[in-house]
Amino acid sequence: QLQLQQSCPGLVKPSQTLSRTCTVTGRSITTNYHYWTCIRQPPENGLDCLGAGTYTGGTYYSSSVKSSTSISRDTSKNQFTLQLSSVTPEDTAVYYCARGEPLATPPRYNYWGRGIQITVSS
Numbered sequence: 001q002l003q004l005q006q007s008c009p010g011l012v013k014p015s016q017t018l019s020r021t022c023t024v025t026g027r028s029i030t031t032n033y034h035y036w037t038c039i040r041q042p043p044e045n046g047l048d049c050l051g052a053g054t055y056t057g058g059t060y061y062s063s064s065v066k067s068s069t070s071i072s073r074d075t076s077k078n079q080f081t082l083q084l085s086s087v088t089p090e091d092t093a094v095y096y097c098a099r100g101e102p103l104a105t106p107p108r109y110n111y112w113g114r115g116i117q118i119t120v121s122s
Helices: none
Strands: 003-007 018-025 035-041 048-054 059-061 069-074 079-084 093-101 108-112 116-120
Touching: 003 093, 018 035, 018 093, 018 116, 048 069, 048 079, 059 069, 079 093
Parallel strands: none
Antiparallel strands: 003 018, 018 079, 035 048, 035 093, 048 059, 069 079, 093 108, 093 116
């Protein structure tokens, strides 16, 4: 059974780097046509797709993300990691990892990890 589990500190200070790892079990992240997506939901706002790591090792970033955003993967651990550097309180949100099609219209996600609250505050 496919599962996605996140790990990340719940509190990050402004200007620091937020690093969130999503560990996938039950399916290799290199499986064809799978996109492993980083999504967040700020307070009182809708879901915001930050980007995705692809099954080939490529990356996709939403046009709305900062240039300080990066997504990487570790195939030996079956993980992909989202990093946001120089965070501000506006990066406070519930963060999710999901498998799906972020480029579809509308985007489609069929597996979700449990959301994790990440707060940026001094």
